[in-house]
Amino acid sequence: MASLNYYHYDFKAMGSPCSIQLYASNSKTGKQVARIAMDDVYRLEARYSRYRADSFLSEINRTAAQGGHITVDDETAGLLDYAATCYQQSDGLFDITSGILRRVWDFKSGIIPTHEAIQSVLEMIGWHQLSWQRPILTFTVPGMEIDFGGVVKEYAVDRAASLCWNAGIRHGIINLGGDIKIIGPHNDGSPWRIAIRHPRQPGGIVTTLLLYSGALASSGDYERCIILNGVRYGHVLNPKTGWPVSYMAAVSVIGEFCVVAGSASTIGLLKEEQGSDWLNELGLPHLWMNVYGEVGGSLGIG
16 A cells, blocks of 8 residues: 655635645645645635625625525525524524624624614514525515525535545545544544634633544634623624624534534524533534633533
């Protein structure tokens, strides 16, 4: 059997630092496979970015603004089907129509929006206000929007890992801004060491996981926030109230697929005090820390 060499590729996509680590027989093969994976991540970013006027997501949202309907392709339909499942399983807390709340929450401004401003946006939020009859998506309320932010990066991780596997890579790891999928353990059979960051201590670590397979995703209130009069307002917003979550500081979930781990960690955060019970019922390995510094979950702390 040919000996394998370790290769590490860093790149930026979806607003995050990303990396692909893999073992290949030579640098040419490693580069070719990494390029295939990166190109697919860039493809998904171009297709579903809300920052690009030429993305398909922007086309969907131009239709939404008028209260119209649009026919979508199979890949987008798959994402919408998954979003519908998450909405149902989270009792309406995981809602891809809630991104519109950023119109009133500007985390760079340091200003808390008024109740009236939040209320005016809430009327345009709610997956139940859409009509999704594959392949036709209909917006019954003009001015609505959808945002695949909670799904597409994790979906891209799973696809990148799958593309590497299909290209013959058996040892490697995909990391898109902390959303991770393991292609296979190190070449010597040892696990990948993955640190779970501390939501309150910059550079701090809650624990280090040793993973041979599967995927890991984390959600937290530490990425963007406003601190006013000693109160922290994080960027994870409850679509029913329009206000930030205030109980869980961070949730990490391990699953077979990154897209499942990602939605589960977000729902765990949105469930507030019920998050721990919900995660336990879900049955996936997980770790959480609340705003009081208490830690729990089904992963050992070390």
